[in-house]
Every structure is written in C-alpha cells, then in structure tokens.
Amino acid sequence: SNRDDIILNVDKLSKRFGGFAAVTGVDLKVRRGSIHALIGPNGAGKTTCFNLLTKFLQPTSGTIVFDGRDITRLPAAEIAQLGLVRSFQISAVFPRLTVLENVRVAIQRRQRGDSFDFWRSERSLHAYDLEAWERLSEVGLSDYAHVPAGELPYGRKRALEIATTLALDPQMLLLDEPMAGMAHEDVGRISALIRSLSAGRTILMVEHNLSVVAELSDRITVLARGQVLAEGSYDEVSKDPRVIDAYIGV
Ligand code: ADP
Numbered sequence: 001s002n003r004d005d006i007i008l009n010v011d012k013l014s015k016r017f018g019g020f021a022a023v024t025g026v027d028l029k030v031r032r033g034s035i036h037a038l039i040g041p042n043g044a045g046k047t048t049c050f051n052l053l054t055k056f057l058q059p060t061s062g063t064i065v066f067d068g069r070d071i072t073r074l075p076a077a078e079i080a081q082l083g084l085v086r087s088f089q090i091s092a093v094f095p096r097l098t099v100l101e102n103v104r105v106a107i108q109r110r111q112r113g114d115s116f117d118f119w120r121s122e123r124s125l126h127a128y129d130l131e132a133w134e135r136l137s138e139v140g141l142s143d144y145a146h147v148p149a150g151e152l153p154y155g156r157k158r159a160l161e162i163a164t165t166l167a168l169d170p171q172m173l174l175l176d177e178p179m180a181g182m183a184h185e186d187v188g189r190i191s192a193l194i195r196s197l198s199a200g201r202t203i204l205m206v207e208h209n210l211s212v213v214a215e216l217s218d219r220i221t222v223l224a225r226g227q228v229l230a231e232g233s234y235d236e237v238s239k240d241p242r243v244i245d246a247y248i249g250v
Pocket of ligand 1: 017020021022040041042043044045046047048049
C-alpha cells in the first residue's frame with residue numbers, strides 16, 4: 001500500500017577518501033511519511049551519508065533512489081527540486097532582514113531559480129507574503145515575524161532555518177542534528193516542531209540526543225565505522241549488544 005512504500009532507497013552506498021573507506025555498502029530504506037534517525041558514534045559516517053544523499057559529495061559506488069527516481073548521478077540543485085532537501089541547504093539566514101522577509105526571500109528564490117529581486121509587482125509580493133506567513137505559523141514563529149533574524153534566540157533561529165527550508169516545498173527533509181546547541185527548554189519545542197513537520201513529509205535526521213531519537217523515530221539505522229550495524233525500532237537497536245559495544249568502544 002502507499003502508506004508503507006519506500007521514498008528513499010539507498011543500496012550499497014560507499015565513499016572512499018583516498019584509501020580510507022568512510023562509508024561502506026550502506027543500505028537504507030526510509031518509509032514514506034516516517035521519521036527515521038541515523039545514529040552512531042563519532043566518525044561512523046553519518047555526515048558523509050548526508051553529504052552523499054544531497055550530492056555535496058559524489059558516491060564512489062552504490063545507488064540512491066528517491067521517490068522512484070535514480071538520483072545517484074543528479075546534481076544537488078535537481079535533487080532539491082525533486083523534493084529531497086537538507087535543512088541548512090538554502091538557509092543562509094540574512095541577519096538584518098526580518099524573519100518574515102527571510103522566508104519571503106526563500107520563496108522568491110524557489111519561484112525564480114537562484115536569483116531574486118525585491119522589486120516585483122505588488123500582486124506577486126502579496127502572494128509571497130501569504131505563503132511566508134503560512135510557513136512562519138507552521139514553525140511557530142508568527143510572533144517573531146518582524147524581528148530581525150540576527151536578534152532571534154538560538155532555538156528560534158533553527159526554527160527559521162526550517163521555515164526557509166519549507167519554502168522549497170520538500171517531500172523529504174534531512175535534518176542535521178536539529179538539537180545541537182539547544183537549551184533544555186528548546187528541546188521539547190523543536191521535537192514538537194519535527195513531529196508536526198512529519199505530517200505529510202518524510203524526515204531523516206542525524207541526532208545525538210538519544211532521548212529525542214527514542215521519542216520521535218519510527219525507525220533507526222545505526223552506523224559504525226561506515227557500515228550499518230543495526231536497524232529497527234529504538235527498543236530493538238538499543239538492546240543490541242553490537243550497538244552497545246559500538247557506543248562504549250569509542
Ligand atoms: P560522523 O558524521 O558519523 O561523525 P563522518 O561522516 O563525519 O562521521 O566521518 C566518517 C569518517 O570519514 C571519519 O573517520 C572522518 O574522519 C572521515 N572523513 C570525513 N570526511 C572526510 C574527507 N573529506 N576526507 C577524508 N576523510 C574524511
């Protein structure tokens with residue numbers, strides 16, 4: 001059925017840096033509409049995998065199929081257009097622009113390719129504004145619309161990055177350590193945000209905060225030394241002796 005189908009199918013993905021195998025034969029299947037976490041000790045290859053999926057790096061071998069299309073050889077911009085988007089990919093946040101203006105610029109960039117100008121007709125600006133307000137409300141930033149982005153507290157800045165990412169209308173979001181640097185009081189709010197983002201979208205995240213991983217993830221893939229060590233629910237992988245060893249052995 002559609003509910004169970006695989007939106008991202010990674011087969012035997014490998015990346016070598018010179019003689020060093022950073023990622024070796026990684027298989028990963030992400031179900032449409034799920035929240036899937038990629039975890040593992042430092043140096044496991046998580047960041048390299050994300051870079052391969054979004055083509056910041058070219059794979060040495062293996063295939064990546066997204067939404068039924070082989071994207072292994074496609075450039076980064078085309079992959080984003082197909083709806084597979086990494087959280088910080090477009091979100092250079094402009095500190096002097098307001099929160100609302102930042103989101104509007106991101107929407108304009110989507111509509112106009114990579115360039116944008118502020119001098120469009122009143123009519124199209126109005127349409128951009130409507131969509132920008134929607135994105136802000138989706139990430140809980142409506143009250144900050146007129147605040148310069150540079151003055152946002154850290155946790156709200158991450159929410160703004162996500163709002164500008166949503167401006168690309170992604171089917172699937174890759175979130176890079178969304179809890180990194182978060183104050184304790186932000187963690188619950190960003191968790192709730194991720195959960196709400198997953199309605200109608202698929203999320204793959206790298207995250208070190210294991211209680212957040214446990215709470216949010218439908219499925220978890222554990223990497224160690226560039227290979228898949230275990231895959232399953234949080235309960236399953238957290239009881240796996242190989243996973244415990246990999247975390248303790250670092
Ligand atoms: P993680 O994100 O799980 O901490 P990384 O993907 O960053 O792991 O790194 C996996 C391994 O690949 C590490 O041993 C790292 O030193 C190595 N590595 C990552 N990028 C490069 C690179 N550009 N050149 C050489 N080695 C790299």
